[in-house]
Amino acid sequence: MTNTTADTQSKVEEEFEAAKKAALEAYSNFLDAKIHLKKAAVAAGIEFRDSTSEHLDEAIIKARGKQKELQETTSDYVRDNPLTSISIAFVSGVILSRIFGK
Numbered sequence: 001m002t003n004t005t006a007d008t009q010s011k012v013e014e015e016f017e018a019a020k021k022a023a024l025e026a027y028s029n030f031l032d033a034k035i036h037l038k039k040a041a042v043a044a045g046i047e048f049r050d051s052t053s054e055h056l057d058e059a060i061i062k063a064r065g066k067q068k069e070l071q072e073t074t075s076d077y078v079r080d081n082p083l084t085s086i087s088i089a090f091v092s093g094v095i096l097s098r099i100f101g102k
Contacts, residue, residue: 078085
């Protein structure tokens with residue numbers, strides 16, 4: 001009877017040691033995975049920042065192109081319709097002076 005109790009206790013201790021070893025190994029793997037995930041997140045953030053910067057540069061270039069187009073269109077209109085342009089400027093000035101005059 002003592003032999004079976006000793007055998008059972010020995011098996012329990014072996015299983016406990018095996019479980020402890022497995023838990024430590026799993027924890028070690030978790031720490032490794034955490035490091036790899038952190039590196040991947042940093043790399044993704046850098047990639048996101050770079051692509052965002054590229055999109056912003058593209059938007060700025062498009063906006064500058066649109067600005068030049070509008071300037072040319074406005075200049076053409078003023079050249080083709082000088083009296084109308086002066087009238088629009090005068091009326092706009094009167095309206096703005098009334099709004100901000102007081």
